[in-house]
Amino acid sequence: MVGGRLVSAIAPRSRTRDPVSFVDERLGAGRGLKFLMSYVFPDHWSFLLGEIALYTFIVLIASGTFLALFFDPSTRELTYQGAYGPLHGAQVSAAYASALRLSFDVKGGLLARQVHHWAALLFVAAITLHLLRIVFTGAFRKPRELNYLVGVTLLALAILEGFAGYSLPDDLLSGMGLAIAWGVAMSLPLVGGPFATALWGGRFPGADVFESRLYIAHVFLIPAILAALIAAHLAMIMIQRHSQFPGPGRREDNVVGTPLWPGYALRSLGLFVVVAAVLVLMGGLIQINPVWLWGPYHVYVGTNGAQPDWYLGWLIGALRLMPNLEIHVFGHTIVPNPFFGGALFPGIVFALLYALPWLDRRFISKDYRRHDLLQRPRDNPRRTAFAASVLSGVAIVFAAGSVDRLFYQFGFGYEGAVWFFRGAFLLVPALVFWLTKRICNELSRERAHPLRDWDGELVVRNERGGFDAR
Amino acid sequence: MIRRAWKAVVALVLWRMGALRRKPSPLEEDPSERTVGAPAWAEWLVLALLATTPLLAACVVALVVLEPDTQLLGLAGGALLGLLAAALLVAGRWLVPQETEVEKRPALRDPAQVEEVERDLGAGAEGITRRRLLVGAAGAAGAGLTAAVAIPVVALGPGLEEQLRRTPWHSGRALVDEEGTPILAADVREGSFLTAFPEHADEEDLGSPVVVVRVDPATLNLPPQRRAWAPEGLLAYSKICTHAACAISLYRSPLSQSTQARGPALVCPCHYSTFDVLNGGGVEFGPAGRPLPQLPLSIDARGALRAAGQMSGPVGPSWWGDAS
Numbered sequence: 001m002v003g004g005r006l007v008s009a010i011a012p013r014s015r016t017r018d019p020v021s022f023v024d025e026r027l028g029a030g031r032g033l034k035f036l037m038s039y040v041f042p043d044h045w046s047f048l049l050g051e052i053a054l055y056t057f058i059v060l061i062a063s064g065t066f067l068a069l070f071f072d073p074s075t076r077e078l079t080y081q082g083a084y085g086p087l088h089g090a091q092v093s094a095a096y097a098s099a100l101r102l103s104f105d106v107k108g109g110l111l112a113r114q115v116h117h118w119a120a121l122l123f124v125a126a127i128t129l130h131l132l133r134i135v136f137t138g139a140f141r142k143p144r145e146l147n148y149l150v151g152v153t154l155l156a157l158a159i160l161e162g163f164a165g166y167s168l169p170d171d172l173l174s175g176m177g178l179a180i181a182w183g184v185a186m187s188l189p190l191v192g193g194p195f196a197t198a199l200w201g202g203r204f205p206g207a208d209v210f211e212s213r214l215y216i217a218h219v220f221l222i223p224a225i226l227a228a229l230i231a232a233h234l235a236m237i238m239i240q241r242h243s244q245f246p247g248p249g250r251r252e253d254n255v256v257g258t259p260l261w262p263g264y265a266l267r268s269l270g271l272f273v274v275v276a277a278v279l280v281l282m283g284g285l286i287q288i289n290p291v292w293l294w295g296p297y298h299v300y301v302g303t304n305g306a307q308p309d310w311y312l313g314w315l316i317g318a319l320r321l322m323p324n325l326e327i328h329v330f331g332h333t334i335v336p337n338p339f340f341g342g343a344l345f346p347g348i349v350f351a352l353l354y355a356l357p358w359l360d361r362r363f364i365s366k367d368y369r370r371h372d373l374l375q376r377p378r379d380n381p382r383r384t385a386f387a388a389s390v391l392s393g394v395a396i397v398f399a400a401g402s403v404d405r406l407f408y409q410f411g412f413g414y415e416g417a418v419w420f421f422r423g424a425f426l427l428v429p430a431l432v433f434w435l436t437k438r439i440c441n442e443l444s445r446e447r448a449h450p451l452r453d454w455d456g457e458l459v460v461r462n463e464r465g466g467f468d469a470r
Numbered sequence: 471m472i473r474r475a476w477k478a479v480v481a482l483v484l485w486r487m488g489a490l491r492r493k494p495s496p497l498e499e500d501p502s503e504r505t506v507g508a509p510a511w512a513e514w515l516v517l518a519l520l521a522t523t524p525l526l527a528a529c530v531v532a533l534v535v536l537e538p539d540t541q542l543l544g545l546a547g548g549a550l551l552g553l554l555a556a557a558l559l560v561a562g563r564w565l566v567p568q569e570t571e572v573e574k575r576p577a578l579r580d581p582a583q584v585e586e587v588e589r590d591l592g593a594g595a596e597g598i599t600r601r602r603l604l605v606g607a608a609g610a611a612g613a614g615l616t617a618a619v620a621i622p623v624v625a626l627g628p629g630l631e632e633q634l635r636r637t638p639w640h641s642g643r644a645l646v647d648e649e650g651t652p653i654l655a656a657d658v659r660e661g662s663f664l665t666a667f668p669e670h671a672d673e674e675d676l677g678s679p680v681v682v683v684r685v686d687p688a689t690l691n692l693p694p695q696r697r698a699w700a701p702e703g704l705l706a707y708s709k710i711c712t713h714a715a716c717a718i719s720l721y722r723s724p725l726s727q728s729t730q731a732r733g734p735a736l737v738c739p740c741h742y743s744t745f746d747v748l749n750g751g752g753v754e755f756g757p758a759g760r761p762l763p764q765l766p767l768s769i770d771a772r773g774a775l776r777a778a779g780q781m782s783g784p785v786g787p788s789w790w791g792d793a794s
Contacts, residue, residue: 176740266559270555322757325759
């Protein structure tokens with residue numbers, strides 16, 4: 001009886017211990033595993049945004065690998081003869097034909113295509129929201145500046161990766177987007193002409209080799225850099241531990257939260273599967289980028305009301321809002337127009353993002369110390385107002401990207417709308433700065449939560465030693 | 471003796487009461503806790519969720535084999551993953567021990583190591599006398615390497631004009647449609663919009679496509695040297711926007727008196743650069759910095775349209791340093 005109990009108590013323990021001691025004896029992994037399993041994650045919903053981005057990346061790799069098995073990155077002309085009737089006999093590129101084959105002939109191909117596209121939209125959205133959380137809570141401050149730079153680079157690369165992806169199928173929207181990209185590349189100072197010509201292998205639409213350059217960038221170069229930077233991003237977080245919001249027992253020198261094993265691992269794995277489930281549902285039920293309706297691209301075709309993926313809306317908006325300034329001197333172009341909206345504007349926004357930790361410590365917060373406790377937006381009214389103001393400017397330009405839809409769908413005059421957004425771009429950021437600062441000051445003075453009532457009373461000691469209710 | 475004992479009791483009670491009343495400062499509070507013990511319902515729920523997933527997995531497999539309908543596949547796949555996610559989340563929240571731990575944040579700095587690293591770095595140059603000279607030489611090598619890479623790239627520039635501005639148009643070349651059929655002057659009616667190409671030329675060449683429209687010759691306002699470019703009020707313009715190379719595929723043609731105030735215009739759908747048709751392609755609105763190049767037209771003896779010369783300006787977008 002006693003012996004039986006002993007056996008049953010030891011057997012399950014040795015089952016979990018054996019693989020651990022197996023790797024420990026060979027790699028000395030015990031210490032690392034102990035560190036990982038007891039790593040503490042502070043609990044706050046906004047910390048999940050980055051995790052959603054990470055899990056979306058995994059879904060992208062999985063669905064993209066499936067797509068790569070069938071996609072043919074070639075502009076070779078052929079006569080379409082697949083399952084989609086309306087395009088029978090049309091002269092299309094092999095790339096476009098294989099995108100149609102994926103959508104109509106390959107089992108689960110359309111699901112994979114749509115999951116991949118929705119995941120790409122979610123990927124950039126999750127990164128953007130994550131970045132806003134970092135900016136508005138001051139999480140970029142010392143010691144996290146380097147990791148913040150990696151994060152901003154990840155955003156830029158994610159946008160580039162998304163653009164490369166939807167340029168691949170060689171449908172009408174792909175081609176229109178690439179034409180604009182070529183125009184912007186041509187407009188870059190000094191090197192624009194030679195750079196764009198070298199990249200495209202000639203004048204737009206470029207040599208056949210351009211499609212395979214785009215493909216290798218989309219399926220290998222950029223994803224490899226993304227994966228490496230994501231690894232560095234996570235490693236840096238683990239070296240420094242998570243930042244956390246102030247709260248009971250939470251100090252600059254500790255981290256309070258759920259250890260990875262077992263609670264957080266299960267919850268985070270659950271989040272991963274939730275992300276995958278939502279993306280599969282969306283990919284199955286909500287149509288996105290039906291390339292067979294857009295048709296194949298030719299340099300001499302275009303369509304009205306064409307919109308890029310959401311994360312390029314701010315660039316098309318900037319290109320549309322820019323007045324027709326183009327600098328010519330002695331019969332030579334000095335600054336072509338697309339430079340302003342397509343390169344200068346995003347350049348300034350990303351320069352501000354990259355410089356934010358240094359701008360913040362030098363001019364905004366005037367604080368060079370290390371901080372591991374986060375601020376609520378109201379705790380730093382100047383930074384919150386500055387970030388909100390820049391964000392509002394970008395948001396207006398983003399909204400201006402939709403002026404053609406406003407015209408096409410609702411009949412708002414295009415030119416009037418453009419002038420409206422030009423005016424808003426000049427006025428609203430200043431207004432937002434002033435308003436945000438006031439709201440933050442007001443909130444921090446009242447100590448009120450915008451959603452919850454403050455049910456206490458604040459008592460402050462005065463100079464005479466008595467107490468005053470404030 | 472009794473009084474001392476009484477005092478001690480009172481003191482003890484007061485001290486305990488004080489300890490009870492005194493709230494610990496929030497920063498000193500230790501929030502760590504660990505709750506063990508899974509409720510029976512959670513175990514059953516996770517069990518039920520996990521047991522249902524193989525059924526849905528079988529559904530997905532059956533769908534792939536029998537009827538790979540995108541909606542059904544998405545629904546079944548999403549439901550399968552949703553159940554799995556629910557099982558994981560319920561297990562994470564109710565089955566396993568709920569823990570809040572306090573981990574000490576490691577100090578990042580290690581001044582002793584930093585000092586040693588700096589000393590080692592300095593030691594790497596020990597015994598070298600011409601340090602500055604060597605650093606300068608290394609800089610020169612780097613600059614030389616950069617130049618060796620950059621100059622060939624920039625050297626692509628001068629030949630660009632030839633490569634990026636060529637068009638197949640020349641005087642006498644016939645205008646044809648997508649199928650290669652010549653375009654007759656009589657085919658182009660007022661208010662319509664035709665895309666034409668040079669006969670026997672590559673349609674995908676950026677210098678090829680032009681837009682042909684017809685307007686009332688009396689309304690024309692062309693520059694004096696272009697008077698003869700629009701026979702019968704027929705005009706041809708490059709179809710490639712001078713802003714960012716999109717195809718100009720919108721035509722604003724006033725149909726009623728109320729819209730007559732603004733004449734016909736060619737509009738690019740990408741950024742709405744609007745080019746005036748009557749005055750030779752001038753920019754009326756939008757970001758384009760240069761007018762749309764005009765192709766002079768003539769009508770041959772058969773009534774077909776032919777180019778009567780070269781484009782009035784460079785086709786497509788500008789670049790830094792181009793001649794335009």
